[in-house]
């Protein structure tokens with residue numbers, strides 16, 4: 001199963017991606033299959049990925065930036081994960097493990113790669129309580145109307161690590177339904193790609209154990225995490241989110257920095 005990352009032209013994400021891939025390879029060897037989906041046009045990003053020997057899938061999304069709300073355009077890369085079932089480089093893959101670029105592989109993920117969710121698997125998002133003001137949301141697809149009942153408010157799943165059943169998403173046009181829903185509701189939803197997944201798939205999402213997506217601000221992150229997710233403050237953040245730069249944040253940030261070269265550490269100072 002490929003481990004898939006998605007980036008846009010934000011240089012911070014390129015650096016995050018490098019550290020993520022290096023930490024993955026440190027645990028699983030340089031042959032571990034991975035793929036980076038990129039929707040931009042910047043030659044320096046393409047070169048950087050080639051230098052890093054990360055296979056690249058250049059992809060033009062259906063959820064084009066100009067179709068998304070203004071406030072969503074600054075993180076247009078985070079919408080790419082919604083379309084993995086359509087990426088040509090993944091057409092022969094039944095499953096894919098999507099990871100945000102802001103993760104650090106800290107312990108082996110072998111066990112995770114053996115999970116086969118019906119639709120998708122995600123861990124719980126601890127800091128975002130589930131809230132929506134809609135009972136149901138309708139959408140149109142091929143001139144027919146459909147209704148999605150909003151899931152019962154229990155918790156939100158984090159889209160930072162998502163194990164996708166691509167084969168299931170491709171069956172019976174499910175991915176096309178989902179993207180139609182996404183285009184028609186991108187304006188109505190709070191938390192971008194994550195809300196779209198939570199709202200549309202609801203109870204069909206399998207809950208993954210916390211160790212597969214553990215933010216460093218959790219007290220047990222260092223002890224239990226296999227995938228550390230720098231959710232909230234990024235490793236270079238010295239001022240943002242003071243309330244989340246707690247517990248294991250400093251320790252995990254130090255491990256993350258250990259994957260960077262001298263010039264990259266220098267680059268960090270300007271972030």
Ligand SMILES: [Mn+2]
Nearest residue numbers: 100102160231
């Ligand atoms: Mn993230």
